[in-house]
Amino acid sequence: MRKSKAEKALTRQHIVEVAARMFKSGGIGATGVGEIMVAAGLTHSAFYRHFASKEELVAEASSASMDVFVEAARQAMEAGPDAFTRYLENYLSSEYRNGALGGCPVVQTGSELARADAQTRQGVSDGLEQLIGFALKLTDGSAEAEEQVILTMSAVTGAIAISRLVNDSALAEHVIDVVRRSLSKPAAAAAKPARVAGKAPARQRGAQA
Amino acid sequence: MRKSKAEKALTRQHIVEVAARMFKSGGIGATGVGEIMVAAGLTHSAFYRHFASKEELVAEASSASMDVFVEAARQAMEAGPDAFTRYLENYLSSEYRNGALGGCPVVQTGSELARADAQTRQGVSDGLEQLIGFALKLTDGSAEAEEQVILTMSAVTGAIAISRLVNDSALAEHVIDVVRRSLSKPAAAAAKPARVAGKAPARQRGAQA
């Protein structure tokens, strides 16, 4: 059954990718090593040919999730403000939020990551700092621009986190909508009170469950 | 060993309060029923004289957490804008964020709550809607004001969530600082680009840990 070095590396990478997806959709603590290995097409026990512990996998999977997430954002940013706006629109869409694929580990596993070990949190922190760095390249690099980037990041993260746990789909959509609209205002996203003009209808609160 | 009805109700309430605190500090999945009961001064098995399942306790504890949290916010709001600003300042402080006591269940257990059952999410949703309602009373009640409330709530929630998981204390403090400063701007919190004037020093990034 022995595999070449390259094959082993591929297998390991595959496990990390499968785990990254499963952790995001099912949570870290609630997703078992055996479950992940079966999904990856291997046996439960094969896990320990690649990782010393579940913690090690959690660190790698979280880091990998962040890398993919940050890279997608970077590409959208490089493609210009319009492409980035479209990217954010898509990121805020309910399809994306509720889907098992994709997604930001900070939103999907945030409160578990806050209790994770130093290595796991380091990987996520590094990703966030990269994200801020890339976003800053779109601005004049001033302290104000950096603050605006962080404020936007906080608002988007918070809005998605809230919309995901709320048991009232009208409220969930409304929270996202508010943040979405604040983003589409020119330059200083999340800034300036909503234009006073026209239609801002009192929203309808829908069926509860 | 039999207790009166009133005593039983007190015991149940005590279990809920202990559980609420432990879920927030240790996470929901990682905190066991036995652990909670011992902390409450009872035996593991006594749990099932009060609750049908762990899920039931999770729902009640999350709801109770939200109630306490919302009530504290309401009191601060009623005491006027200054008191509320002070309340938010304290809420954003690192002592509060990192402490086991107090805290908002949305921040401390957010990603677990998003996967919880309907009843649990209902309790949290109701709390959030109440919070929004109380905040709206401080405003002119316009759609713009409501959007600003939601935007602020999103930004504060996201900022604390990020600051809790980040492994770089300088970044953690910075994220909070940015949101804190945006709040202290008059009326429309989280609004308007930071005053262009003076000191906005390029922040120092500290030791990584």
Next chain:
DNA sequence: TGTACATCAGTGAACGCGCGTTCACTGATGTAC
């Protein structure tokens, strides 16, 4: 290049452990007379 041996990725079964939950039992309390 061909052979002989060491390596090690993957297997299947098992480990100890802590989880949520159940159960027979206890004895102080609530209730009926």
Next chain:
DNA sequence: TGTACATCAGTGAACGCGCGTTCACTGATGTAC
């Protein structure tokens, strides 16, 4: 008001289960000659 009995909050031990992890084993591959 006093007695007799039913109730049920809390106990301690045990349950099945799935978790993370270990282990002896396998056989195809890498390596040394």
